[in-house]
Amino acid sequence: MRRILLCLSITLVLAVPGVAQDPPAGTQPDVTITLADGNARQLRLAVPDAGLDNTASASLRVAAGDFDQTLRDDLDFAGPFRVQGPDELGVLTLTGNQGHDFEQYRSLGNDIVVLGRIFEEGDRFVLEGYVYDLPSGQSVFGKRYRGSMDQARRIAHTFADAIVEALTGEPGIALSALAFHSDRDGFQELYLMDYDGRNQRRITGHKSTSGFPNWSGTSDAIAYVSYFTEQPGVYYVKLPGGEKVPIHTSGNLNISPSISSDGQWVAFGHADAVNTDIFVCQREACSAPQQITKASGIDTNPAWSPDGSQIAFTSDRSGRPNVYVMERDGSNVRRISFDGNYNDGAAWHPEGTLIAYASRRGNRFQITVTDAVTLETRTLTSGPHSYEEPTWSPNGRYLAFSEKRGRSSQIWVIDSDGGAPRQLTFEGNNAAPDWSAGAL
Amino acid sequence: MSIDRKWIALALTLMLALAIGCKKDAPQVAPPPAVEPTTTDTTERVEAAPAPGPSTDTQQPQRPATLQLWEQELRRQGLIGDVFYAFDRYDLSAESKQRLAKNAEFLNSSEGQGVMVTIEGHCDERGTNEYNLALGQRRGQAALDYLASLGVDSSRFKTVSYGEERPFCTQSDEACWAQNRRAAFVITAAPGY
Numbered sequence: 113m114r115r116i117l118l119c120l121s122i123t124l125v126l127a128v129p130g131v132a133q134d135p136p137a138g139t140q141p142d143v144t145i146t147l148a149d150g151n152a153r154q155l156r157l158a159v160p161d162a163g164l165d166n167t168a169s170a171s172l173r174v175a176a177g178d179f180d181q182t183l184r185d186d187l188d189f190a191g192p193f194r195v196q197g198p199d200e201l202g203v204l205t206l207t208g209n210q211g212h213d214f215e216q217y218r219s220l221g222n223d224i225v226v227l228g229r230i231f232e233e234g235d236r237f238v239l240e241g242y243v244y245d246l247p248s249g250q251s252v253f254g255k256r257y258r259g260s261m262d263q264a265r266r267i268a269h270t271f272a273d274a275i276v277e278a279l280t281g282e283p284g285i286a287l288s289a290l291a292f293h294s295d296r297d298g299f300q301e302l303y304l305m306d307y308d309g310r311n312q313r314r315i316t317g318h319k320s321t322s323g324f325p326n327w328s329g330t331s332d333a334i335a336y337v338s339y340f341t342e343q344p345g346v347y348y349v350k351l352p353g354g355e356k357v358p359i360h361t362s363g364n365l366n367i368s369p370s371i372s373s374d375g376q377w378v379a380f381g382h383a384d385a386v387n388t389d390i391f392v393c394q395r396e397a398c399s400a401p402q403q404i405t406k407a408s409g410i411d412t413n414p415a416w417s418p419d420g421s422q423i424a425f426t427s428d429r430s431g432r433p434n435v436y437v438m439e440r441d442g443s444n445v446r447r448i449s450f451d452g453n454y455n456d457g458a459a460w461h462p463e464g465t466l467i468a469y470a471s472r473r474g475n476r477f478q479i480t481v482t483d484a485v486t487l488e489t490r491t492l493t494s495g496p497h498s499y500e501e502p503t504w505s506p507n508g509r510y511l512a513f514s515e516k517r518g519r520s521s522q523i524w525v526i527d528s529d530g531g532a533p534r535q536l537t538f539e540g541n542n543a544a545p546d547w548s549a550g551a552l
Numbered sequence: 553m554s555i556d557r558k559w560i561a562l563a564l565t566l567m568l569a570l571a572i573g574c575k576k577d578a579p580q581v582a583p584p585p586a587v588e589p590t591t592t593d594t595t596e597r598v599e600a601a602p603a604p605g606p607s608t609d610t611q612q613p614q615r616p617a618t619l620q621l622w623e624q625e626l627r628r629q630g631l632i633g634d635v636f637y638a639f640d641r642y643d644l645s646a647e648s649k650q651r652l653a654k655n656a657e658f659l660n661s662s663e664g665q666g667v668m669v670t671i672e673g674h675c676d677e678r679g680t681n682e683y684n685l686a687l688g689q690r691r692g693q694a695a696l697d698y699l700a701s702l703g704v705d706s707s708r709f710k711t712v713s714y715g716e717e718r719p720f721c722t723q724s725d726e727a728c729w730a731q732n733r734r735a736a737f738v739i740t741a742a743p744g745y
Contacts, residue, residue, distance in 0.1 A: 300717065301606065317606030321717050324682060340612040342670070343712055344685070356609055364711050367685045381686055386693035388686035410686040426683055433683050456680040470680055477680065500680050518724030519677055543681065
């Protein structure tokens, strides 16, 4: 079954040169190999360094090294693969004869080999990437990528995502990005980083206190809070240009904006006097936002469900901060957090009914996930510090969050089962990560 | 590529694929990369990655240095003292009410005439940052409401909550946390400044 579908896929890629980035609708999902969860064996990928001519320039060699490492890291991080690089493949005797070499890759248990050829075209970095199914010797796909010399990592991300999609049917996340805030340049400002923590760059310069970013599901806007008028207002950064656009700035307090998946709506916490409530408006027309919570306590920190029909939020109506879910018009409010004595920071899983949040156990917050329907709850972290502000990767396989140690704070990422922690930030204090829904 | 050639290519490729690629017993020895890789120029996507210009953003205005100095002096004299709160609370203790009564006295005095104040609500670091923004709002507003009840014109005040974003004290111990759970008085305008 699988082989036949792969053949179909190859055919279509071959037949439509120049339009290969988006294979015709309907073909791609057929290639799906279910490997992700449960006891399914990980697909094994041999990923030797991409080939370079002897005449390659020094700068191309550096870029190629960056490319090779990034590609392997991406495929490794993607989850359903076990990747063998030059260290493991070094024991093989490769001759350049493809049939012989493929047998060699297979002898180490590999299912797939990813081959590349890198060369320069003018001052451009060009990759020809090939993916082969080793048992059959058939090409899964071949593509050519070109970009400026300093974009080798981005080309690797693009190729990695294409491989993930071709082999699993699931979009890759290597081109996704995290927004966060940091004080590394003196003031608290907004920053972006690639999903692997690389390429961290500042995107606001208000020289005030700015932060709490939230991506539009359409990846063309990041809502945030800034105090540059001295009262906290909610704004958004328009991408790619970076223009800053006010959403709502009047009243005493405008905080914790959340943009809906379709990019059209914003929910945020707002107070004219003592009490903070949740208001909803259109992103581009927010002069008269609609108040959707009316309880006497604090209602704040809203988060849209992926389908836009519900909003999770934090309320102290029970006496302590807890996470609740309501319909988008404010009706049908139900509490979903029952463990811990302080719960905040709801983040919806990109597809399902799972909601991650920070739950205080004793003096520390732990990342906890509750199914909003069944209320089944799992605590993912158990470390000695405080873990807050969770956000899901676009495929729901990972969570990023901030780890607080007293006043210092850094951003980490873990598998959605709580394993494999990796630190993404190191410079200054960094917090409030929010993972984009798609490629940036 | 013309449409005709594209269709011919499609037909040929389909035939090729059916003839070779999908045969039940495809040869184990792979053909050389006969596939001329399809062209995908990522240049445009690479260069479209956001490179926003933060330097053009609107920046927070600074208060005049002379006003800040005068405010420091008033604070030293205990005329605009801070008010402190219990953990996770925003109600005013008897001590806080005394403090606010003193502040009201100054604001209603001849020296305090025309002074405009922002009351900042602050929190310690132990809660979550986002919830603390709402808690700090309650703290600042509780102080404002009490001042208004003492007869100070509430239009002279604004409140702003900083949550735990702008702490006064940066140690992680109770002595420091207690200092950070406060409403602070900041003079934004005064006659002569």
